[in-house]
Amino acid sequence: MATRANRAGKPIIRRIGISTGGGDAPGLNAVIRAAVKSALNRGWEVVGIRRGFDGLFKPGMAKKLTAKDVAGILTMGGTILGTTNRGNPFEYRTRVGGKTVVKDMSGHVLQSVRKMGLDAIVCIGGDGTLQIARRLADMGVPVVGVPKTIDNDMPGTVVTFGYDTAVSTATDALDKLHSTAASHQRTMVVEVMGRYAGWIALNSGVAGGADVILIPEIPFDMDVVCKKIEDRYRRKRNFAIVVAAEGAMPAGGKMFTREHKDTGRQEVLLGGIAQWVAEEIQNRTGRETRSLVLGHLQRGGHPTTFDRLLGTRFGAAAIRLIADGGFGRMVCLRPPTIDSVSLEEVATGKPRTVPLDADTILSARQMGISFGDRVE
Ligand code: F6P
Numbered sequence: 001m002a003t004r005a006n007r008a009g010k011p012i013i014r015r016i017g018i019s020t021g022g023g024d025a026p027g028l029n030a031v032i033r034a035a036v037k038s039a040l041n042r043g044w045e046v047v048g049i050r051r052g053f054d055g056l057f058k059p060g061m062a063k064k065l066t067a068k069d070v071a072g073i074l075t076m077g078g079t080i081l082g083t084t085n086r087g088n089p090f091e092y093r094t095r096v097g098g099k100t101v102v103k104d105m106s107g108h109v110l111q112s113v114r115k116m117g118l119d120a121i122v123c124i125g126g127d128g129t130l131q132i133a134r135r136l137a138d139m140g141v142p143v144v145g146v147p148k149t150i151d152n153d154m155p156g157t158v159v160t161f162g163y164d165t166a167v168s169t170a171t172d173a174l175d176k177l178h179s180t181a182a183s184h185q186r187t188m189v190v191e192v193m194g195r196y197a198g199w200i201a202l203n204s205g206v207a208g209g210a211d212v213i214l215i216p217e218i219p220f221d222m223d224v225v226c227k228k229i230e231d232r233y234r235r236k237r238n239f240a241i242v243v244a245a246e247g248a249m250p251a252g253g254k255m256f257t258r259e260h261k262d263t264g265r266q267e268v269l270l271g272g273i274a275q276w277v278a279e280e281i282q283n284r285t286g287r288e289t290r291s292l293v294l295g296h297l298q299r300g301g302h303p304t305t306f307d308r309l310l311g312t313r314f315g316a317a318a319i320r321l322i323a324d325g326g327f328g329r330m331v332c333l334r335p336p337t338i339d340s341v342s343l344e345e346v347a348t349g350k351p352r353t354v355p356l357d358a359d360t361i362l363s364a365r366q367m368g369i370s371f372g373d374r375v376e
Pocket residue numbers: 023085126149150151193194195246265269270299
């Protein structure tokens with residue numbers, strides 16, 4: 001399906017759709033608001049598609065959005081459109097006669113985009129959502145992508161919105177844990193999100209004064225971790241803070257995964273590392289150790305100023321991208337400007353992980369923070 005173009009070769013746009021897919025992230029509403037306002041100001045109609053790609057083939061899931069619908073949402077967490085991290089139209093899972101059946105619903109998506117008269121769709125999501133958007137673009141659906149994830153692991157952009165808020169939440173938790181850890185002379189092990197990338201752990205760990213930071217990019221050795229903890233107690237710093245990314249793993253070991261009965265979810269759920277590390281520390285050092293998992297708290301709350309601004313810039317830039325006919329592309333941050341990159345290039349399923357020569361890692365090591373590895 002081709003969007004009609006005017007004499008200048010620019011697409012003729014009357015109506016666009018907006019959808020949010022994957023795990024929610026603070027700043028989603030800022031993107032929606034900016035995109036809706038910018039589109040309405042061009043005289044376009046905007047349709048909000050509910051619950052990710054599900055809303056593109058299930059009836060009654062699309063609703064016209066007005067300026068009133070987006071008033072007051074800039075500071076709100078979550079997404080007014082709802083989302084899901086199970087909705088892949090190419091492998092749609094449904095229950096038939098008590099059994100899970102996988103169906104390809106992409107043809108239905110195409111049909112309903114036509115039926116709704118959408119000249120373009122803004123797909124806001126992380127790697128999973130944008131991979132689906134890329135496949136839809138290959139089928140001729142006029143999509144533009146906006147990168148979202150608290151994990152900050154989306155290639156092609158220096159940072160995603162949602163990440164700054166998640167790091168702030170984790171840092172705030174570390175600040176709070178310092179006083180209880182010190183009062184009880186305990187070691188606290190805090191598990192943060194991030195999937196296969198250690199951005200949240202690294203940056204909250206450094207900003208929150210952690211003693212040990214465990215990230216997926218650097219497999220760790222429990223002997224090294226325990227030695228660092230013992231050193232602290234020997235120096236009469238009678239407590240320690242360990243931040244563990246959910247995807248961190250011991251050298252030669254595996255990532256910690258959680259069993260779940262949620263058959264529709266495409267990806268494995270990570271988790272459990274903090275409890276394991278805490279038990280190892282307590283068993284090996286005899287020091288009282290506790291663990292906690294910050295979990296979905298990191299996805300909630302008001303977006304920080306940074307995320308509101310980035311979300312707003314992304315939302316407005318997505319509309320400019322549509323006006324320029326930049327379908328199959330994703331807006332991205334290349335400081336100081338917002339640019340765009342082809343979805344084919346970035347939505348590949350390969351996460352953007354922390355480079356080992358990142359200056360934050362070097363600075364942390366210089367200050368004595370341990371990553372649980374042996375460094376000469
Ligand atoms: O990708 C965002 C994220 O929050 C990850 O950090 C985490 O592993 C996962 O999603 C949790 O997914 P769910 O929402 O299914 O619990």
